[in-house]
Amino acid sequence: MFWPEQSEFVRMASRFGATIVPFGVVGEDDICDMLLDYNDLMKLPFYDILDKKLNEEGLKLRTDSTGEIKNQDMHPVVLTPKMPGRFYFIFGEPIETKGREKELRDKEKAQHLYLHVKSEVESCIKYLKEKREEDPYRSILPRLLYQAAHGSDAEIPTFEP
Structure with a gap:
């Protein structure tokens, strides 16, 4: 938490x-179980390029915040039910x-x-x-x-x- x-x-x-x-x-x-987290995904070939693209054009949730929190990127995870x-x-x-x-x-x-x-x-x-x-x-x-x-x-x- x-x-x-x-x-x-x-x-x-x-x-x-x-x-x-x-x-x-x-x-x-x-x-659910977490199959792949951010660190696992970053080890995949070319995922870093996809991650950058997702966050360039992606949704920002904390636009009313300041500093580091405002610019926090979003990263997907892979789950299995x-x-x-x-x-x-x-x-x-x-x-x-x-x-x-x-x-x-x-x-x-x-x-x-x-x-x-x-x-x-x-x-x-x-x-x-x-x-x-x-x-x-x-x-x-x-x-x-x-x-x-x-x-x-x-x-x-x-x-x-």
């Missing part, structure tokens, strides 16, 4: 009085910014709240990874067998948070 160094989203949230809801999602690693796994979601306690606009203009205080949000998200993900390991219905076969035994409308059990 990549976290920006700056806490700007916290300051933006407080400007509009938004509520920040930390959440975690795991399971995406259960749907897996048998469908299960996704796990959890939402943490909402964090109110309404009424804290002046307080969170201070970069240090905004950074402190940012680190709190980051910690909450990381805790959610850690918790879900632990629960995923304990899940007897993580892979598709046990889920299919459960539905065959209990009917196609049966809700497959999951853990209680």
Whole structure:
């Protein structure tokens, strides 16, 4: 997971009085395997030429950013699908910014709240990874067998948070 160094989203949230809801999602690693990443692709003959061409005329996602982030190139990856796994979601306690606009203009205080949000998200993900390991219905076969035994409308059990 990549976290920006700056806490700007916290300051933006407080400007509009938004509520920040930390959440975690795991399971995406259960749907595909990475066959080739950027480093693997760059080892292929002539790929560097294709990569340059893609990024010369390609889409830039962070045009409103500055410096190195603004000029970040996009690089494809090659994936192979897996048998469908299960996704796990959890939402943490909402964090109110309404009424804290002046307080969170201070970069240090905004950074402190940012680190709190980051910690909450990381805790959610850690918790879900632990629960995923304990899940007897993580892979598709046990889920299919459960539905065959209990009917196609049966809700497959999951853990209680």
